[in-house]
Amino acid sequence: MPPRRGADRPTSTREKPQAGGQPSTDDPRIILDRQIGADLFEPIPPYPPRTEREGEFYTLADGEMFLNVGPHHPATHGVLRLVVKLSGEQIVDVDPVLGYLHRGVEKICENSDYYHVIDQVDPLEYISSLFQEWAAVLSFEKLMDVTVPRRAEYIRVLSGELLRIASHTLYMGFLALDLGGLTPILYGFIERDEIVEMLAALTGARMLFNYFRIGGVNGDLNHEFMSRLGDWMSRAARQTEASAGLLNENEIFVRRTRGVGILDRATALRFGVTGGNLRAAGVPFDVRRAHPYSVYPELDFNVPTRTEGDSLARYLIRVDEVRESIKIIDQCLHNMPDGPVMARLPRLLRPHPGRAWGACEGPRGMMGVYSISDGSDGPFRFRIHDPSFINMETVPTLLPGNLLADTMAIVASLDPVMGGIDK
């Protein structure tokens, strides 16, 4: 009788020797062991636990199992790995693993000069990069005592609110996509494309704008931007209602998001969550009103809040914010003053030694920058505070008790952007 094929292959360490001395070659694990190493698929790290919490998390109780969601899962909005501890289909605990996109932007900025920093911070929150630039220039302008011309402030608000709408429409689409609905994302991208094409006419780029400058903006409003904007404004409100109606009246969407992932007021404050996620929990904290910057005190808009704090409330807050942003854009167009768009500044910026914190309200919450000057031409310390980082931190609190299928309904409703989280 000829020997069985593959009998001379090394046996897996995980395979117990069988009675006949011959391991079963039908077992796919043997092939995997030999080819790429079985530990690739083990969520348990190959080193002893570094903290009590890590040790507790990576110990399985009876009937529990681990599941890796990511790092290349399409619904994790970037390169995020969630190690999920499951009991049946119910989530027991979650350990998010970050750092797959870490580029060390803070270190790069500390080795750049003040002008370079603005385009280094662009790819952090790549969906709404103007806001990260805004936080940086707010901080630098305080450091240097620069007064920004009013026209430049209005242009900043105008472009910022446009981008907020683009970001929110994309959020609504992706939330629906993660729940299995394909249509809203198509409409969301149509609307976002109109806005980014408009901003491309203004700034020269579709995503990474590099548009704000210390003391103003790079370039005045131009004809193409204004004609595109006028065209879009004539139908913006109607279009928003139409795409919101697509989801608001969808029973499957509402049922899958209502009462799921409830972040209550006290917990949200203890986490330091900001933005729409905090307002959905009933705290009317919006940096544009709570700590006004730019020309927001002159503008008339509301800060929508809700009290439920669930995924649906977080979604509905975004819909309301789009309506408010359209109102702000309308006011900007009516009140746009004349004048220069840049303050007069030297080519080489050397602020006096000092410290400054600048914060603005991005689509996901408060964008902050803390910069320290040592009198040289670049920041000595450049600290970036990203709201998505804190939003992601609430995931281990929100997920347990829910079903695995709700992971996406909750994580997507928090609106994380991994580029910002990982810096």
Place this chain on the structure above:
Amino acid sequence: MDRTLETRLEARLADHLRGPVYQRHDETEIRIEAGSVPEVLRILHDAVDLRFEILADLAGVDTGEVMQVVYHLWSPLTSDWLRIIADGLSRDDPRVPSATFLWIGAEWLEREAYDMFGIVFEGNRDLRRIFMPPDYTSFPLRKDFLLPDDAARSPGAGVRHVERACAPAALADDPTAGVRRAPAS
């Protein structure tokens, strides 16, 4: 600038302040010892005339001589951001009590400061690296961690000390070593 905040802070925190309250633009800054972080944060959060309820940011800072932990807080009762600098942490063994007893959200911010600066937050239940891999040994945002190249060199006059320190040794000895010369004909 909120002048009344200065008097309120001085009244409440007189024992803990290290140096005067400093105010500029819309920021108020106080300096405290690392050891008094829990008491100060507790007072700022709970006192009825302060009510700093949102932890806006927690950052590590390496000044080259000492380490600092910088907190930014927001309160509905003032128009200023409050910055608290826990100053004077030794660079060899920086230790500071954790703020997680008050703001659970500080947990990841402290993990990040630990990852980047090696600052140990006593009382944080999950103080491990967050961005860098677990077998990584350096602390990248410290000022003695030099970038491996000078690609980020400033075009302004002069090279800043970080880059100067990581220039090739030959350049440091002979300042003309890196200067391009016309080939001898």
